[in-house]
Amino acid sequence: MLEKADILGLKENARESLLWRTPSTSLLERSTIYGRDQDKEAIMELLFDDTTDAKISAIPIVGMGGFGKTTLAQLVYNDESLEQIFDLKLWIYVSENFDIQKITKTMIEAVTSSSCDMKDLGFLQLELKEKLIGKKYLVVLDDVWNENYGVWNDFQKPLQHRAKGK
Ligand SMILES: Nc1ncnc2c1ncn2[C@@H]1O[C@H](COP(=O)(O)OP(=O)(O)OP(=O)(O)O)[C@@H](O)[C@H]1O
Ligand SMILES: [Mg+2]
Incomplete structure:
Protein backbone atom coordinates (compact mmCIF):
# COMPACT_ATOMS: atom_id res chain seq x y z
CA MET A 1 0.00 0.00 0.00
CA LEU A 2 2.78 2.35 1.01
CA GLU A 3 4.58 1.47 -2.20
CA LYS A 4 1.49 2.35 -4.21
CA ALA A 5 1.23 5.65 -2.43
CA ASP A 6 4.89 6.25 -3.20
CA ILE A 7 4.38 5.40 -6.85
CA LEU A 8 1.50 7.83 -7.01
CA GLY A 9 3.50 10.37 -5.03
CA LEU A 10 0.56 10.97 -2.68
CA LYS A 11 2.42 11.05 0.61
CA GLU A 12 5.11 13.35 -0.64
CA ASN A 13 2.65 15.79 -2.17
CA ALA A 14 0.51 15.91 0.94
CA ARG A 15 3.49 16.65 3.18
CA GLU A 16 4.93 19.18 0.79
CA SER A 17 1.68 21.08 0.56
CA LEU A 18 1.62 21.54 4.33
CA LEU A 19 5.27 22.38 4.77
CA TRP A 20 5.40 24.91 1.97
CA ARG A 21 2.09 26.60 2.45
CA THR A 22 2.04 30.35 2.24
CA PRO A 23 0.92 31.64 5.63
CA SER A 24 -2.52 33.20 5.50
CA THR A 25 -2.98 36.83 6.44
CA SER A 26 -6.06 38.85 7.30
CA LEU A 27 -6.28 40.10 3.71
CA LEU A 28 -8.93 38.51 1.52
CA GLU A 29 -7.60 36.66 -1.52
CA ARG A 30 -10.49 37.66 -3.78
CA SER A 31 -13.05 40.45 -3.70
CA THR A 32 -16.14 38.34 -4.50
CA ILE A 33 -17.10 35.80 -1.86
CA TYR A 34 -20.26 33.78 -2.48
CA GLY A 35 -22.85 32.34 -0.11
CA ARG A 36 -21.23 33.07 3.24
CA ASP A 37 -23.55 35.82 4.51
CA GLN A 38 -25.40 33.57 6.96
CA ASP A 39 -22.26 31.95 8.33
CA LYS A 40 -20.69 35.35 8.75
CA GLU A 41 -23.74 36.74 10.54
CA ALA A 42 -23.84 33.73 12.88
CA ILE A 43 -20.24 34.42 13.93
CA MET A 44 -20.86 38.16 14.22
CA GLU A 45 -23.77 37.46 16.56
CA LEU A 46 -21.51 35.37 18.79
CA LEU A 47 -18.89 38.11 18.80
CA PHE A 48 -21.43 40.79 19.71
CA ASP A 49 -23.00 38.64 22.42
CA ASP A 50 -21.76 40.22 25.65
CA THR A 51 -23.90 38.15 28.01
CA THR A 52 -21.26 35.49 28.61
CA ASP A 53 -19.21 35.55 31.79
CA ALA A 54 -16.49 33.36 30.34
CA LYS A 55 -13.01 34.83 30.56
CA ILE A 56 -12.22 33.61 27.10
CA SER A 57 -14.54 32.56 24.28
CA ALA A 58 -13.45 30.50 21.30
CA ILE A 59 -15.37 30.05 18.05
CA PRO A 60 -14.01 27.11 16.06
CA ILE A 61 -14.38 27.02 12.27
CA VAL A 62 -13.86 23.42 11.27
CA GLY A 63 -14.00 21.73 7.87
CA MET A 64 -12.09 19.91 5.17
CA GLY A 65 -9.27 21.53 3.20
CA GLY A 66 -10.37 24.22 0.77
CA PHE A 67 -13.80 24.46 2.38
CA GLY A 68 -13.45 28.20 2.94
CA GLN A 74 -11.20 36.89 6.89
CA LEU A 75 -14.73 38.09 6.08
CA VAL A 76 -15.52 38.42 9.77
CA TYR A 77 -12.12 39.89 10.70
CA ASN A 78 -12.44 42.66 8.12
CA ASP A 79 -15.95 43.73 9.06
CA GLU A 80 -15.70 47.34 10.14
CA SER A 81 -18.37 46.96 12.81
CA LEU A 82 -15.89 44.98 14.94
CA GLU A 83 -14.25 48.31 15.78
CA GLN A 84 -17.23 48.95 18.03
CA ILE A 85 -16.34 46.09 20.34
CA PHE A 86 -12.65 45.28 19.99
CA ASP A 87 -9.71 47.47 20.96
CA LEU A 88 -7.43 45.31 18.89
CA LYS A 89 -7.45 42.38 16.48
CA LEU A 90 -4.69 39.89 15.79
CA TRP A 91 -4.40 37.45 12.90
CA ILE A 92 -1.98 34.63 13.69
CA TYR A 93 -1.10 31.91 11.22
CA VAL A 94 -0.37 28.76 13.22
CA SER A 95 -0.07 25.76 10.85
CA GLU A 96 0.80 22.18 11.75
CA ASN A 97 3.11 22.79 14.68
CA PHE A 98 1.33 24.56 17.53
CA ASP A 99 4.49 26.17 18.92
CA ILE A 100 3.29 28.12 21.96
CA GLN A 101 6.51 30.11 22.26
CA LYS A 102 6.42 31.20 18.63
CA ILE A 103 2.71 32.02 18.66
CA THR A 104 2.97 33.99 21.92
CA LYS A 105 5.95 35.92 20.54
CA THR A 106 4.11 36.66 17.29
CA MET A 107 1.13 37.92 19.27
CA ILE A 108 3.34 40.29 21.29
CA GLU A 109 4.93 41.54 18.08
CA ALA A 110 1.52 42.06 16.51
CA VAL A 111 0.28 44.06 19.52
CA THR A 112 3.42 46.20 19.83
CA SER A 113 4.30 46.39 16.10
CA SER A 114 7.93 45.77 17.02
CA SER A 115 10.15 42.71 17.25
CA CYS A 116 10.46 40.77 20.49
CA ASP A 117 13.71 39.02 21.44
CA MET A 118 12.51 37.13 24.50
CA LYS A 119 12.76 33.35 24.38
CA ASP A 120 11.57 32.13 27.75
CA LEU A 121 7.91 31.12 27.60
CA GLY A 122 7.22 32.45 31.10
CA PHE A 123 8.52 35.92 30.21
CA LEU A 124 6.72 35.87 26.89
CA GLN A 125 3.42 34.99 28.56
CA LEU A 126 3.85 37.69 31.20
CA GLU A 127 4.61 40.24 28.51
CA LEU A 128 1.59 39.24 26.45
CA LYS A 129 -0.66 39.27 29.49
CA GLU A 130 0.54 42.77 30.32
CA LYS A 131 -0.05 44.02 26.78
CA LEU A 132 -3.58 42.64 26.67
CA ILE A 133 -4.75 43.43 30.16
CA GLY A 134 -7.98 45.45 30.23
CA LYS A 135 -8.31 45.27 26.45
CA LYS A 136 -11.04 43.81 24.30
CA TYR A 137 -9.39 41.76 21.63
CA LEU A 138 -10.10 39.31 18.84
CA VAL A 139 -7.46 36.73 17.94
CA VAL A 140 -7.81 34.64 14.82
CA LEU A 141 -5.64 31.53 14.90
CA ASP A 142 -5.66 30.21 11.36
CA ASP A 143 -4.74 26.69 10.29
CA VAL A 144 -4.73 25.09 13.73
CA TRP A 145 -4.16 21.33 13.72
CA ASN A 146 -3.46 20.89 17.40
CA GLU A 147 -5.88 18.58 19.22
CA ASN A 148 -3.93 18.42 22.46
CA TYR A 149 -5.99 20.00 25.23
CA GLY A 150 -2.96 20.56 27.48
CA VAL A 151 -1.16 22.56 24.80
CA TRP A 152 -4.26 24.70 24.17
CA ASN A 153 -4.64 25.22 27.92
CA ASP A 154 -1.05 26.38 28.31
CA PHE A 155 -1.37 28.69 25.33
CA GLN A 156 -4.42 30.53 26.63
CA LYS A 157 -3.03 31.28 30.11
CA PRO A 158 -2.11 34.91 29.27
CA LEU A 159 -5.50 35.42 27.62
CA GLN A 160 -7.59 34.91 30.75
CA HIS A 161 -7.71 38.55 31.79
CA ARG A 162 -9.85 40.30 29.26
CA ALA A 163 -11.98 43.29 30.17
CA LYS A 164 -15.70 42.69 30.65
CA GLY A 165 -17.98 42.68 27.63
CA LYS A 166 -15.69 41.20 24.99
N1 LIG B 1 -17.43 31.64 -0.42
C1 LIG B 1 -16.45 31.72 -1.31
N2 LIG B 1 -16.59 32.36 -2.50
C2 LIG B 1 -15.58 32.41 -3.39
N3 LIG B 1 -14.37 31.87 -3.20
C3 LIG B 1 -14.14 31.24 -2.04
C4 LIG B 1 -15.16 31.11 -1.04
N4 LIG B 1 -14.65 30.42 0.03
C5 LIG B 1 -13.39 30.12 -0.32
N5 LIG B 1 -13.07 30.60 -1.54
C6 LIG B 1 -11.79 30.43 -2.22
O1 LIG B 1 -11.49 29.04 -2.15
C7 LIG B 1 -10.11 28.83 -1.83
C8 LIG B 1 -9.99 28.02 -0.55
O2 LIG B 1 -10.56 28.76 0.53
P1 LIG B 1 -9.87 28.82 1.97
O3 LIG B 1 -8.40 29.03 1.84
O4 LIG B 1 -10.63 29.84 2.74
O5 LIG B 1 -10.17 27.36 2.49
P2 LIG B 1 -9.71 26.67 3.85
O6 LIG B 1 -10.88 25.91 4.37
O7 LIG B 1 -9.11 27.69 4.75
O8 LIG B 1 -8.62 25.65 3.34
P3 LIG B 1 -7.44 24.95 4.18
O9 LIG B 1 -8.07 23.93 5.08
O10 LIG B 1 -6.60 24.34 3.12
O11 LIG B 1 -6.74 26.04 4.95
C9 LIG B 1 -9.50 30.22 -1.75
O12 LIG B 1 -8.89 30.51 -3.00
C10 LIG B 1 -10.67 31.14 -1.51
O13 LIG B 1 -10.42 32.44 -2.05
MG1 LIG C 1 -7.29 27.82 5.66
Missing part, protein backbone atom coordinates in the same frame (compact mmCIF):
# COMPACT_ATOMS: atom_id res chain seq x y z
CA LYS A 69 -12.54 28.36 6.65
CA THR A 70 -9.83 30.98 6.23
CA THR A 71 -12.01 33.01 3.87
CA LEU A 72 -14.90 33.05 6.35
CA ALA A 73 -12.58 34.14 9.14
Whole structure:
Protein backbone atom coordinates (compact mmCIF):
# COMPACT_ATOMS: atom_id res chain seq x y z
CA MET A 1 0.00 0.00 0.00
CA LEU A 2 2.78 2.35 1.01
CA GLU A 3 4.58 1.47 -2.20
CA LYS A 4 1.49 2.35 -4.21
CA ALA A 5 1.23 5.65 -2.43
CA ASP A 6 4.89 6.25 -3.20
CA ILE A 7 4.38 5.40 -6.85
CA LEU A 8 1.50 7.83 -7.01
CA GLY A 9 3.50 10.37 -5.03
CA LEU A 10 0.56 10.97 -2.68
CA LYS A 11 2.42 11.05 0.61
CA GLU A 12 5.11 13.35 -0.64
CA ASN A 13 2.65 15.79 -2.17
CA ALA A 14 0.51 15.91 0.94
CA ARG A 15 3.49 16.65 3.18
CA GLU A 16 4.93 19.18 0.79
CA SER A 17 1.68 21.08 0.56
CA LEU A 18 1.62 21.54 4.33
CA LEU A 19 5.27 22.38 4.77
CA TRP A 20 5.40 24.91 1.97
CA ARG A 21 2.09 26.60 2.45
CA THR A 22 2.04 30.35 2.24
CA PRO A 23 0.92 31.64 5.63
CA SER A 24 -2.52 33.20 5.50
CA THR A 25 -2.98 36.83 6.44
CA SER A 26 -6.06 38.85 7.30
CA LEU A 27 -6.28 40.10 3.71
CA LEU A 28 -8.93 38.51 1.52
CA GLU A 29 -7.60 36.66 -1.52
CA ARG A 30 -10.49 37.66 -3.78
CA SER A 31 -13.05 40.45 -3.70
CA THR A 32 -16.14 38.34 -4.50
CA ILE A 33 -17.10 35.80 -1.86
CA TYR A 34 -20.26 33.78 -2.48
CA GLY A 35 -22.85 32.34 -0.11
CA ARG A 36 -21.23 33.07 3.24
CA ASP A 37 -23.55 35.82 4.51
CA GLN A 38 -25.40 33.57 6.96
CA ASP A 39 -22.26 31.95 8.33
CA LYS A 40 -20.69 35.35 8.75
CA GLU A 41 -23.74 36.74 10.54
CA ALA A 42 -23.84 33.73 12.88
CA ILE A 43 -20.24 34.42 13.93
CA MET A 44 -20.86 38.16 14.22
CA GLU A 45 -23.77 37.46 16.56
CA LEU A 46 -21.51 35.37 18.79
CA LEU A 47 -18.89 38.11 18.80
CA PHE A 48 -21.43 40.79 19.71
CA ASP A 49 -23.00 38.64 22.42
CA ASP A 50 -21.76 40.22 25.65
CA THR A 51 -23.90 38.15 28.01
CA THR A 52 -21.26 35.49 28.61
CA ASP A 53 -19.21 35.55 31.79
CA ALA A 54 -16.49 33.36 30.34
CA LYS A 55 -13.01 34.83 30.56
CA ILE A 56 -12.22 33.61 27.10
CA SER A 57 -14.54 32.56 24.28
CA ALA A 58 -13.45 30.50 21.30
CA ILE A 59 -15.37 30.05 18.05
CA PRO A 60 -14.01 27.11 16.06
CA ILE A 61 -14.38 27.02 12.27
CA VAL A 62 -13.86 23.42 11.27
CA GLY A 63 -14.00 21.73 7.87
CA MET A 64 -12.09 19.91 5.17
CA GLY A 65 -9.27 21.53 3.20
CA GLY A 66 -10.37 24.22 0.77
CA PHE A 67 -13.80 24.46 2.38
CA GLY A 68 -13.45 28.20 2.94
CA LYS A 69 -12.54 28.36 6.65
CA THR A 70 -9.83 30.98 6.23
CA THR A 71 -12.01 33.01 3.87
CA LEU A 72 -14.90 33.05 6.35
CA ALA A 73 -12.58 34.14 9.14
CA GLN A 74 -11.20 36.89 6.89
CA LEU A 75 -14.73 38.09 6.08
CA VAL A 76 -15.52 38.42 9.77
CA TYR A 77 -12.12 39.89 10.70
CA ASN A 78 -12.44 42.66 8.12
CA ASP A 79 -15.95 43.73 9.06
CA GLU A 80 -15.70 47.34 10.14
CA SER A 81 -18.37 46.96 12.81
CA LEU A 82 -15.89 44.98 14.94
CA GLU A 83 -14.25 48.31 15.78
CA GLN A 84 -17.23 48.95 18.03
CA ILE A 85 -16.34 46.09 20.34
CA PHE A 86 -12.65 45.28 19.99
CA ASP A 87 -9.71 47.47 20.96
CA LEU A 88 -7.43 45.31 18.89
CA LYS A 89 -7.45 42.38 16.48
CA LEU A 90 -4.69 39.89 15.79
CA TRP A 91 -4.40 37.45 12.90
CA ILE A 92 -1.98 34.63 13.69
CA TYR A 93 -1.10 31.91 11.22
CA VAL A 94 -0.37 28.76 13.22
CA SER A 95 -0.07 25.76 10.85
CA GLU A 96 0.80 22.18 11.75
CA ASN A 97 3.11 22.79 14.68
CA PHE A 98 1.33 24.56 17.53
CA ASP A 99 4.49 26.17 18.92
CA ILE A 100 3.29 28.12 21.96
CA GLN A 101 6.51 30.11 22.26
CA LYS A 102 6.42 31.20 18.63
CA ILE A 103 2.71 32.02 18.66
CA THR A 104 2.97 33.99 21.92
CA LYS A 105 5.95 35.92 20.54
CA THR A 106 4.11 36.66 17.29
CA MET A 107 1.13 37.92 19.27
CA ILE A 108 3.34 40.29 21.29
CA GLU A 109 4.93 41.54 18.08
CA ALA A 110 1.52 42.06 16.51
CA VAL A 111 0.28 44.06 19.52
CA THR A 112 3.42 46.20 19.83
CA SER A 113 4.30 46.39 16.10
CA SER A 114 7.93 45.77 17.02
CA SER A 115 10.15 42.71 17.25
CA CYS A 116 10.46 40.77 20.49
CA ASP A 117 13.71 39.02 21.44
CA MET A 118 12.51 37.13 24.50
CA LYS A 119 12.76 33.35 24.38
CA ASP A 120 11.57 32.13 27.75
CA LEU A 121 7.91 31.12 27.60
CA GLY A 122 7.22 32.45 31.10
CA PHE A 123 8.52 35.92 30.21
CA LEU A 124 6.72 35.87 26.89
CA GLN A 125 3.42 34.99 28.56
CA LEU A 126 3.85 37.69 31.20
CA GLU A 127 4.61 40.24 28.51
CA LEU A 128 1.59 39.24 26.45
CA LYS A 129 -0.66 39.27 29.49
CA GLU A 130 0.54 42.77 30.32
CA LYS A 131 -0.05 44.02 26.78
CA LEU A 132 -3.58 42.64 26.67
CA ILE A 133 -4.75 43.43 30.16
CA GLY A 134 -7.98 45.45 30.23
CA LYS A 135 -8.31 45.27 26.45
CA LYS A 136 -11.04 43.81 24.30
CA TYR A 137 -9.39 41.76 21.63
CA LEU A 138 -10.10 39.31 18.84
CA VAL A 139 -7.46 36.73 17.94
CA VAL A 140 -7.81 34.64 14.82
CA LEU A 141 -5.64 31.53 14.90
CA ASP A 142 -5.66 30.21 11.36
CA ASP A 143 -4.74 26.69 10.29
CA VAL A 144 -4.73 25.09 13.73
CA TRP A 145 -4.16 21.33 13.72
CA ASN A 146 -3.46 20.89 17.40
CA GLU A 147 -5.88 18.58 19.22
CA ASN A 148 -3.93 18.42 22.46
CA TYR A 149 -5.99 20.00 25.23
CA GLY A 150 -2.96 20.56 27.48
CA VAL A 151 -1.16 22.56 24.80
CA TRP A 152 -4.26 24.70 24.17
CA ASN A 153 -4.64 25.22 27.92
CA ASP A 154 -1.05 26.38 28.31
CA PHE A 155 -1.37 28.69 25.33
CA GLN A 156 -4.42 30.53 26.63
CA LYS A 157 -3.03 31.28 30.11
CA PRO A 158 -2.11 34.91 29.27
CA LEU A 159 -5.50 35.42 27.62
CA GLN A 160 -7.59 34.91 30.75
CA HIS A 161 -7.71 38.55 31.79
CA ARG A 162 -9.85 40.30 29.26
CA ALA A 163 -11.98 43.29 30.17
CA LYS A 164 -15.70 42.69 30.65
CA GLY A 165 -17.98 42.68 27.63
CA LYS A 166 -15.69 41.20 24.99
N1 LIG B 1 -17.43 31.64 -0.42
C1 LIG B 1 -16.45 31.72 -1.31
N2 LIG B 1 -16.59 32.36 -2.50
C2 LIG B 1 -15.58 32.41 -3.39
N3 LIG B 1 -14.37 31.87 -3.20
C3 LIG B 1 -14.14 31.24 -2.04
C4 LIG B 1 -15.16 31.11 -1.04
N4 LIG B 1 -14.65 30.42 0.03
C5 LIG B 1 -13.39 30.12 -0.32
N5 LIG B 1 -13.07 30.60 -1.54
C6 LIG B 1 -11.79 30.43 -2.22
O1 LIG B 1 -11.49 29.04 -2.15
C7 LIG B 1 -10.11 28.83 -1.83
C8 LIG B 1 -9.99 28.02 -0.55
O2 LIG B 1 -10.56 28.76 0.53
P1 LIG B 1 -9.87 28.82 1.97
O3 LIG B 1 -8.40 29.03 1.84
O4 LIG B 1 -10.63 29.84 2.74
O5 LIG B 1 -10.17 27.36 2.49
P2 LIG B 1 -9.71 26.67 3.85
O6 LIG B 1 -10.88 25.91 4.37
O7 LIG B 1 -9.11 27.69 4.75
O8 LIG B 1 -8.62 25.65 3.34
P3 LIG B 1 -7.44 24.95 4.18
O9 LIG B 1 -8.07 23.93 5.08
O10 LIG B 1 -6.60 24.34 3.12
O11 LIG B 1 -6.74 26.04 4.95
C9 LIG B 1 -9.50 30.22 -1.75
O12 LIG B 1 -8.89 30.51 -3.00
C10 LIG B 1 -10.67 31.14 -1.51
O13 LIG B 1 -10.42 32.44 -2.05
MG1 LIG C 1 -7.29 27.82 5.66
